[in-house]
Structures are given as C-alpha cells and as structure tokens.
Amino acid sequence: MSGNWLYFGDNLSVLRRHVKDASVDLIYLDPPFKSNKAYNVIFKERNGAQSKSQIEAFRDTWCWDQAAAEAYEDLVVSGPEEVSRLMQAFHQFLGPSDMMSYLAMMAPRLLELRRVLKATGSIYLHCDPTASHYLKLLMDAVFGTRSFQNEIIWYYRGGGLSKARWARRHDVILMYSQGGAFFFDPDAVRDEYAQSTKERFAHYIGNVRKGHDFGVQRLHPEGKHPDDVWMVPIVAPSARERLGYPTQKPEALLERIIKASSKPGDVVLDPFCGCGTAIVVAQRFGRSWIGIDITPLAINAVRSRLEQTFGPGVEYEVDGLPKTVPDAEKLAQEDRYKFELWALGLAGASEQREKKKGADRGVDGRLYFYDEGPNAKAKQIIVQVKSGHVAPSHIRDLMGVLDRENAQIGVYVTLKQPTKQMRAEAAAAGLYTSPVSQKKYPRIQILTIEDLLKGGRINYPAGTRHLRRPAPRGNKEREAPERLV
Numbered sequence: 001m002s003g004n005w006l007y008f009g010d011n012l013s014v015l016r017r018h019v020k021d022a023s024v025d026l027i028y029l030d031p032p033f034k035s036n037k038a039y040n041v042i043f044k045e046r047n048g049a050q051s052k053s054q055i056e057a058f059r060d061t062w063c064w065d066q067a068a069a070e071a072y073e074d075l076v077v078s079g080p081e082e083v084s085r086l087m088q089a090f091h092q093f094l095g096p097s098d099m100m101s102y103l104a105m106m107a108p109r110l111l112e113l114r115r116v117l118k119a120t121g122s123i124y125l126h127c128d129p130t131a132s133h134y135l136k137l138l139m140d141a142v143f144g145t146r147s148f149q150n151e152i153i154w155y156y157r158g159g160g161l162s163k164a165r166w167a168r169r170h171d172v173i174l175m176y177s178q179g180g181a182f183f184f185d186p187d188a189v190r191d192e193y194a195q196s197t198k199e200r201f202a203h204y205i206g207n208v209r210k211g212h213d214f215g216v217q218r219l220h221p222e223g224k225h226p227d228d229v230w231m232v233p234i235v236a237p238s239a240r241e242r243l244g245y246p247t248q249k250p251e252a253l254l255e256r257i258i259k260a261s262s263k264p265g266d267v268v269l270d271p272f273c274g275c276g277t278a279i280v281v282a283q284r285f286g287r288s289w290i291g292i293d294i295t296p297l298a299i300n301a302v303r304s305r306l307e308q309t310f311g312p313g314v315e316y317e318v319d320g321l322p323k324t325v326p327d328a329e330k331l332a333q334e335d336r337y338k339f340e341l342w343a344l345g346l347a348g349a350s351e352q353r354e355k356k357k358g359a360d361r362g363v364d365g366r367l368y369f370y371d372e373g374p375n376a377k378a379k380q381i382i383v384q385v386k387s388g389h390v391a392p393s394h395i396r397d398l399m400g401v402l403d404r405e406n407a408q409i410g411v412y413v414t415l416k417q418p419t420k421q422m423r424a425e426a427a428a429a430g431l432y433t434s435p436v437s438q439k440k441y442p443r444i445q446i447l448t449i450e451d452l453l454k455g456g457r458i459n460y461p462a463g464t465r466h467l468r469r470p471a472p473r474g475n476k477e478r479e480a481p482e483r484l485v
C-alpha cells in the first residue's frame, strides 16, 4: 500500500478518523479566505483544450448559524485554555458574526493539525489580509507564540488596480513550527542575487571591519538565502499548470515551502487541497502526501492532474468516494446530501447550494457552456440527482424546470435504473442543436450511477475556443489577477 492518500470529506472528521498523532512532517493549508465569494471552475478538456463548462466549485461564505454556535461553545468549554480564552475575546469583539463563524471553523482544525504534526515539523497557513490578523492570534493560541517563525508575504503583480486605496497585491503565509528543533533547509531554495550585487561582487569591495580586511569576497554560486517577501507570479491564464480551479496556487510557491521544510520521504499534508498544487509538488520531489477536500470536484481535479503530470503510475489510495454501485447505495443511505455532491462531481457538475423556494426548485446542480463564441450568452445544463425511487413524472418535471430556467439541456442522474417509459419521455423531449456546429444533443439525458462509474458523461457541445469571465463580485482589485480566465 502506498503512503499517499486522497480523502474526500470534511477535513475535521478525516483528520480525527485517519491521521495519527505526530505522523506528518509538513502541513500547508490554504483554507477559504472569508472572502464571501462563490468560486467557479473552468476545466480543461482531456485533450488539454479548455472546456466551456463552468461550475460552482465551492463557496467561501460563512455565516453565524447553529453549527458555528456549537463549534464556538465546544471550544470555549473543552478547548485548551489559551484557545478558549482567545475565542471568548474574539466573540466579545466580533459578536456572533460571519468572521466569528469562520474562526470557530478554523480553530478545531488547527488543533487537529497540531496533533498530527511531528515534533520536527512545521505548518504554513496561507491566508490574506481579510483574516490574517485574527488567524495569527489563533495560531499563537494553538501552537504557542514561541513557535511563530515567519510571516511570509507573497507579492504578486496583476491588473485591476484600485484608485480608492493602495492596490491589494499580497497574500500572507504564517509559518509556525511544532517545537524548537524543526527542520529547515534554506540551501534548498536559494534565490539568484540581484544584478547589482553580482556586479559589485565582481571586484574587490574593500570590506574592512574592525581593522580586518575580508579580502576578495565571492558570492555563493547557488545564490542567496531567501527572505520572507516572495515575488512569485500568479498562475497566468495561459500557464500550462492552470487547471481553472478557483484559487489555484502556483507550483513555484509550494516548491519553496516543500523543499525548505521537508526532506525526500517526508509526509506532506494539505487538508484543504483544492486541485492539488501541494500534492503534485510533493509527488514531484519525492515526498509522501495526504490531501483532503470536501468537494468531489477537487478530488476529481487532483486525480486527473496527477495522471496528466506523472502518467498513470502514481500510487495512492482514495478514500471516501464510492467505487461501485453498492458503495454508492451505502453512501446514499448514510448521507443523501453527500451522495448528491459526489454524484454531481462524477457528472462534472457542482451543487446548487441555494435551494431557495421558487426559482431554484428542481435544480441540484448546474453546468454552463459557451458554444457561440466569446461574447454570446452562456448556455445552461440543469442536473437533477435521485437516489430514491424513479418515475416518468420526474422527466416531465425536469422538462418544466428547463423551460422555467431557460436551460438547453437537462440531466437526470439516478442510482436506480430508469423505466422504459422514462426513457421514452426523455427521447420525446427532442434535441438541442448547437447553432454554430449544427450538432445535436439530447435535450433530456438520463445517466445512471452505473453509467457514470463506467466513464459515461453528459453529452453537450465541446470544443468552444473562448470563455467568458463571470461578472466579478466583491473585491475586484484582489479578484482580478488571481481568479478566472
């Protein structure tokens, strides 16, 4: 069995159930930033071309609800004293707010991460100025103020400069160690000297201190030790490594962290792994790895990224995702919502979280496609997932939803086999004709879980060359360089 693991699930329960005490050498985490945005995904097709499917990957939105209140109370009553006191102080200042809910979500996870980190290990918490000041206090409470090692500033360039204030152009990476004897190898990540330094050191520089002449001084042939301000370009829209997963971080950033704070053979953990930047870099440099994500889309993205980068030979175990129809039935019985999420991921769609009354009724997931060029309207695919009984009336209802939502294609994903009459109703719904290619696609498509597990996919127009950027929401100046194409 390999030492590499990819877990689908909430990292809190995965850490508690599967990761042993003091078993990890390096942790990198890039949790949602409390930016109140929903992130979309633009995937690349298997042949490397960009697909026009945009699906909502995850929501970075927090609100103070029952779960947040319970997490807070649990920390206050049963958490370590420093954490309990800090959470109460936060609560006094922030009140029952969205930020408080975010911190109540982060605190128990940081405590678990501390438990699994080896005495020689270190942890890098990637955040931005929205919450970095609170998170630093939380890290102090969890790991101890003496374990703080660095506040790394990741500076990046980008468009969309603000006129209202200084443009926001950096993220913050907080580095803490588990103890005093942590592993750190700055030689592995030396930076090139500035041209001016190289020129100055090309000659005798006359370095005389306290009467001692240091004579001819040479620069280190492999460059200088880096400092705590890093200029690493963001993943450019045209970059080969870009997958379209929102908030994807550059591999060069992770390369620094992994090379400096771990050795070959060490275990690297990313509990919010997204499309797996840390995992791919760990694999490249001979580390073992553990990735966790709550979105099936992320798990699927990591799997295809590993295969595209290294070929089919990478050894790892996947936990939490059904591999057979009985597995899927079990998941559906245990947790209908998780099943739905998984089935949507398998179909390449993401969940429609706002199950509001009215407008979104009958929509479990959506996919968007662009088959009329860059400036045309996005077309929609509506996905419904059923784990229970099936009936022809479901197909007629789905037709009604397509009309109401102005969608082009409807997909009915079912665990149970559809009846003949359902297939007949679906066939009677007709075809969608793509205006440019004139190709035809069934307007209602029924996909069983069995079909999907065997590699079946939604049939919709592929090969559009252009993508449309979704309208930016929230903080434009931060969003512009880092988000989507």
Ligand SMILES: C[S@@+](CC[C@H](N)C(=O)[O-])C[C@H]1O[C@@H](n2cnc3c(N)ncnc32)[C@H](O)[C@@H]1O
Residues within 6 Å of the ligand: 009, 010, 011, 012, 030, 031, 032, 033, 057, 058, 245, 246, 247, 248, 249, 250, 271, 272, 273, 274, 275, 276, 277, 278, 292, 293, 294, 295, 298
């Ligand atoms: C900012 S993204 C990480 C991006 C990643 N660093 C990359 O380069 O692709 C945060 C990820 O955390 C995941 N996530 C959010 N809450 C989670 C939880 N409780 N457990 C596991 N994953 C979670 C989201 O699905 C999302 O993929």
